[in-house]
Amino acid sequence: MKKRKHLLGLLLVILLGVGLAGCGMDRAPITSESEGVWDHFFVFPLSWLIIQTAHILQGSYGLAIMAMTVVIRLFLFPLFLKQHKSSKAMQTLRPEIEKLREKYDQKNPEEQKKMQQEMMSLYQNSGINPVAGCLPLLVQMPILMAFYFAIIRTEEIATHSFLWMDLGSPDPYMIMPLLAGLGMFLQMQLSTRHMSTEMAAQMKLMYYVMPIMIVGAGFALPAALSLYWFTGSLFMMAQTWLIHRNERKTERSDQTVSEAD
Incomplete structure (x- = not known):
């Protein structure tokens, strides 16, 4: 049940990101004079790269978006690979984790504490950091969202x-x-x-x-x-x-x- 809640939570975050772009967030054209850390250091540099890429590709902003998408994905590949390896390592431990959950009463605070201690020992003995799979995702999301808003707010794209x-x-x-x-x-x-x-x-x-x-x-x-x-x-x-x-x-x-x- 908890895992399903986590998945639903992830869905809601993604839906919120898509919804904010369409409904409420600032969609004014992005420029070098745009203020704020998010606009100036995240969105504008990606918007500038889209424009420069379009110039290289003979003014095709469609090809520029596709090229920049590939470049950003390649840049994020090491993070994705680390996340994938962490997820796969966690899958190998899943049978052991399920045994621990069956062994202890989840409603008993003392037993729940013992279970968490045994889980941490299991992670340490296996050389796995349970948080490692989340950190790459947290790094990727701001970059992908910044590119998302750079596409929306680059004025040149809207006219091509x-x-x-x-x-x-x-x-x-x-x-x-x-x-x-x-x-x-x-x-x-x-x-x-x-x-x-x-x-x-x-x-x-x-x-x-x-x-x-x-x-x-x-x-x-x-x-x-x-x-x-x-x-x-x-x-x-x-x-x-x-x-x-x-x-x-x-x-x-x-x-x-x-x-x-």
């Missing part, structure tokens, strides 16, 4: 088109929001394929809620954002596939060495 879309307006044919939603769905399917059955079941709600949120937001928000979400999903699918492929190679290599011994 890409393919069939005016980047500053919702996609008139709703093609890109649907592609973004489909990309998110496939990304989540791929990322949970190698999870335990229990973890995959807990993530099932997000299979459908996240793509629906992306499609719904894409219908109302500028097409530039749907392009950003779609590109990000494509990158994440490729990244996840490569990580899992390397893990399978490592497992086969270890198995071969074990059999040789």
